[in-house]
Amino acid sequence: MRIGQLARSVGVDTQTIRFYEREGLLPPPERQDNGYRIYTERHVERLAFIRRCRILELSLAEIHELQRYQGAPHQPCRAINTLLDDHIAQVRSQITDLQVLEKQLVSLRASCNDDRDIGACRVLEGLSEESMQQ
Amino acid sequence: MRIGQLARSVGVDTQTIRFYEREGLLPPPERQDNGYRIYTERHVERLAFIRRCRILELSLAEIHELQRYQGAPHQPCRAINTLLDDHIAQVRSQITDLQVLEKQLVSLRASCNDDRDIGACRVLEGLSEESMQQ
DNA sequence: TTAAAACTATATAGCCACTATAAGGTCAAT
DNA sequence: ATTGACCTTATAGTGGCTATATAGTTTTAA
Numbered sequence: 001m002r003i004g005q006l007a008r009s010v011g012v013d014t015q016t017i018r019f020y021e022r023e024g025l026l027p028p029p030e031r032q033d034n035g036y037r038i039y040t041e042r043h044v045e046r047l048a049f050i051r052r053c054r055i056l057e058l059s060l061a062e063i064h065e066l067q068r069y070q071g072a073p074h075q076p077c078r079a080i081n082t083l084l085d086d087h088i089a090q091v092r093s094q095i096t097d098l099q100v101l102e103k104q105l106v107s108l109r110a111s112c113n114d115d116r117d118i119g120a121c122r123v124l125e126g127l128s129e130e131s132m133q134q
Numbered sequence: 135m136r137i138g139q140l141a142r143s144v145g146v147d148t149q150t151i152r153f154y155e156r157e158g159l160l161p162p163p164e165r166q167d168n169g170y171r172i173y174t175e176r177h178v179e180r181l182a183f184i185r186r187c188r189i190l191e192l193s194l195a196e197i198h199e200l201q202r203y204q205g206a207p208h209q210p211c212r213a214i215n216t217l218l219d220d221h222i223a224q225v226r227s228q229i230t231d232l233q234v235l236e237k238q239l240v241s242l243r244a245s246c247n248d249d250r251d252i253g254a255c256r257v258l259e260g261l262s263e264e265s266m267q268q
Numbered sequence: 269t270t271a272a273a274a275c276t277a278t279a280t281a282g283c284c285a286c287t288a289t290a291a292g293g294t295c296a297a298t
Numbered sequence: 299a300t301t302g303a304c305c306t307t308a309t310a311g312t313g314g315c316t317a318t319a320t321a322g323t324t325t326t327a328a
Contacts, residue, residue, distance in 0.1 A: 004275065014276085019315065034323060036276055045262070052261050056239055060314070066258065073253030077246065080257050084243045091236050098229045105190055105225060109218045112211065119207030123214050124200065127186050128179070138304065148305085153286065168294060170305055194285070 006039045010047045017047065023060055025050055025067070058087060140173045144181045151181065157194055159184055159201070192221060 007014045020026040026046055029037045053063045062083060069080055111122035118124065141148045154160040160180055163171045187197045196217060203214055245256040252258065 002276075013316075015317085016315065018277090023314090034276080035278095036323085048264070049262055054314090056242075056261075057235060066261070069252050069255075070258060073251060075252050076248070077250045077252045077255035077257070078248045080252065080255050081243065081246060081248050084239060084257055088236065088239045088243060091232055091239060095229060095232045095236065098225055098232070101191060102222065102225050102229065105218060105222045108190075109215065109222060112215060114210070114212045114215055116211045117207060118203050118209050118211045118214065121203075121211035121214050123211070123218055124204060127190075127200070128183055130182070136305075147287075149288085150286065152307090157285090168305080169307095170294085188285085 001039050003037050003039070006043060006047065009044060010051055012047070012051060020047070020050060025060060025063060056087075057091070062087065135173050137171050137173070140177060140181065143178060144185055146181070146185060154181070154184060159194060159197060190221075191225070196221065 001009075003014045003017055007017055017026065021028055026043065029039050029043060032038055050063055053066065058066070065083060066080065069075070069077070108123055108126045111126055116122070135143075137148045137151055141151055151160065155162055160177065163173050163177060166172055184197055187200065192200070199217060200214065203209070203211070242257055242260045245260055250256070
């Protein structure tokens with residue numbers, strides 16, 4: 001199949017496919033005489049794998065690492081689990097950070113109603129005060 | 135004061151200060167004969183304002199908008215509150231997304247212990263299966 | 269049969285908010 | 299006189315795409 005069909009069947013842009021190829025995540029396919037890329041079922045699977053990883057917000061580097069593991073199926077899989085554990089830890093710390101942020105924002109927002117002049121807006125005041133902690 | 139002192143007093147890199155100037159967030163300061171930038175107390179405040187906004191993850195565009203409001207103190211401040219409400223909504227949706235993500239990752243991780251061969255690793259299997267929903 | 273459309277190719281720039289590097293000028297102290 | 303700390307501009311890199319420009323190829327419709 002050609003790049004457009006691969007793109008449609010996995011749900012990505014053709015540009016993204018070429019980008020993954022350049023990044024070494026997708027092996028360079030055969031070419032037709034006119035230079036068009038020809039993909040096989042294995043490319044579909046490989047691309048789908050990448051997309052599933054991306055949905056889980058694994059970085060391209062992490063995906064690369066997973067692909068290396070796939071190439072060595074008789075090693076223990078502890079490294080894979082560690083990779084995932086690290087990623088989970090990262091996601092959790094992002095959540096915690098955002099929750100702190102949300103609290104700060106909500107508290108700032110609560111300091112002002114909608115009916116003031118900008119000159120008296122407590123939100124703007126709050127942002128201008130030194131008291132705000134990092 | 136010169137750029138290094140401003141940077142230290144607000145806790146940013148000198149590069150970042152020049153970057154904000156280029157982006158129009160910080161007004162261009164006077165220059166000494168040798169070309170060095172000379173900052174005043176007002177620049178300190180202005181830069182600190184920017185930093186407080188950035189801590190709250192407001193974008194440079196949003197900060198720009200806030201600065202425009204500061205220049206027109208006799209308008210109603212509803213726009214400011216709306217900006218903040220939108221930002222809060224955005225942060226909340228990020229949190230929700232990450233929580234969904236975390237669940238998926240934890241469930242994937244739970245499918246495998248540390249003592250398999252990579253060829254039998256259920257994590258890798260999970261990532262390779264079509265069953266994973268986007 | 270030809271003209272339009274839909275597809276493919278490469279190369280390059282843009283997004284965001286910085287951060288890093290290079291290559292050089294200025295100034296104070298030793 | 300030289301070291302070191304500071305300052306200047308310009309340019310490139312980060313991540314994961316996405317957009318644009320330019321051009322060649324194939325397919326479809328008139």
